[in-house]
Amino acid sequence: QPVLTQSSSASASLGSSVKLTCTLSSGHSNFIIAWHQQQPGKAPQFLMRVDASGSYNKRSGVPDRFSGSSSGTDRYLTISNLQSEDEADYYCETWDTETRVFGGGTKLTVL
Amino acid sequence: EVQLLESGGGLEQPGESLRLSCRASAFTFKTYAMSWFRQAPGRGLEWVASIDNSGYTSYHADSVKGRFTISRDNSKNTLLLQMDSLRAEDTAIYYCARIWTAVPHTDSWGQGTLVTVSS
Numbered sequence: 001q002p003v004l005t006q007s008s009s010a011s012a013s014l015g016s017s018v019k020l021t022c023t024l025s026s027g028h029s030n031f032i033i034a035w036h037q038q039q040p041g042k043a044p045q046f047l048m049r050v051d052a053s054g055s056y057n058k059r060s061g062v063p064d065r066f067s068g069s070s071s072g073t074d075r076y077l078t079i080s081n082l083q084s085e086d087e088a089d090y091y092c093e094t095w096d097t098e099t100r101v102f103g104g105g106t107k108l109t110v111l
Numbered sequence: 112e113v114q115l116l117e118s119g120g121g122l123e124q125p126g127e128s129l130r131l132s133c134r135a136s137a138f139t140f141k142t143y144a145m146s147w148f149r150q151a152p153g154r155g156l157e158w159v160a161s162i163d164n165s166g167y168t169s170y171h172a173d174s175v176k177g178r179f180t181i182s183r184d185n186s187k188n189t190l191l192l193q194m195d196s197l198r199a200e201d202t203a204i205y206y207c208a209r210i211w212t213a214v215p216h217t218d219s220w221g222q223g224t225l226v227t228v229s230s
Contacts, residue, residue, distance in 0.1 A: 032214060033216075034217060036156075043206060044156065044206070044220050046219065057214075059218070089155075091156050093216065095216070098170045100146060100148075100161060100217070101158065102155060102156045105156070
């Protein structure tokens with residue numbers, strides 16, 4: 001079963017960029033992951049999926065400021081031109097035949 | 112727009128039972144696999160259970176196996192979670208979610224229903 005690892009927190013200034021990382025466990029480097037955003041007090045919301053080649057597919061309505069990429073077992077979510085509403089928890093998710101797994105989440109603070 | 116509306120949460124004592132429902136609308140429910148997730152207060156997201164589109168195949172997390180049962184009624188566009196032998200550690204917001212077809216990631220979430228297990 002895959003394991004996902006995320007840093008617990010990140011911070012960046014308003015208008016700058018930030019790159020969040022989700023690391024897959026060894027032996028799972030070909031897995032696709034999904035990124036979800038959870039704003040304070042709200043339900044999670046799917047942002048995009050990212051595959052091993054770095055190709056990503058966003059949910060309709062997700063701003064162009066959000067992009068995805070990959071390198072080895074790492075999957076990335078990059079947010080450019082940070083806005084105050086981007087302050088949220090970000091979770092990565094993956095799956096196999098019988099289970100679904102989340103990373104511990106990264107709390108993003110916009111300074 | 113996909114709509115998922117959970118109901119059935121509340122306060123229950125340890126050892127008791129609760130049944131959650133999730134009413135789906137604005138998409139063809141019977142063609143999608145579905146899942147339940149939960150989030151304990153101040154904690155991250157945890158997968159609880161998943162079921163295929165037909166309802167014949169389901170999977171449950173080890174933490175709930177033997178106590179919780181996921182099911183669905185495609186004639187009523189409804190996803191269910193029967194929760195038996197509740198424990199204090201089951202206290203959480205429970206979310207219903209849709210699984211995308213071609214690439215099975217979670218693509219839509221409900222607003223959640225709070226379950227509190229306490230004496």
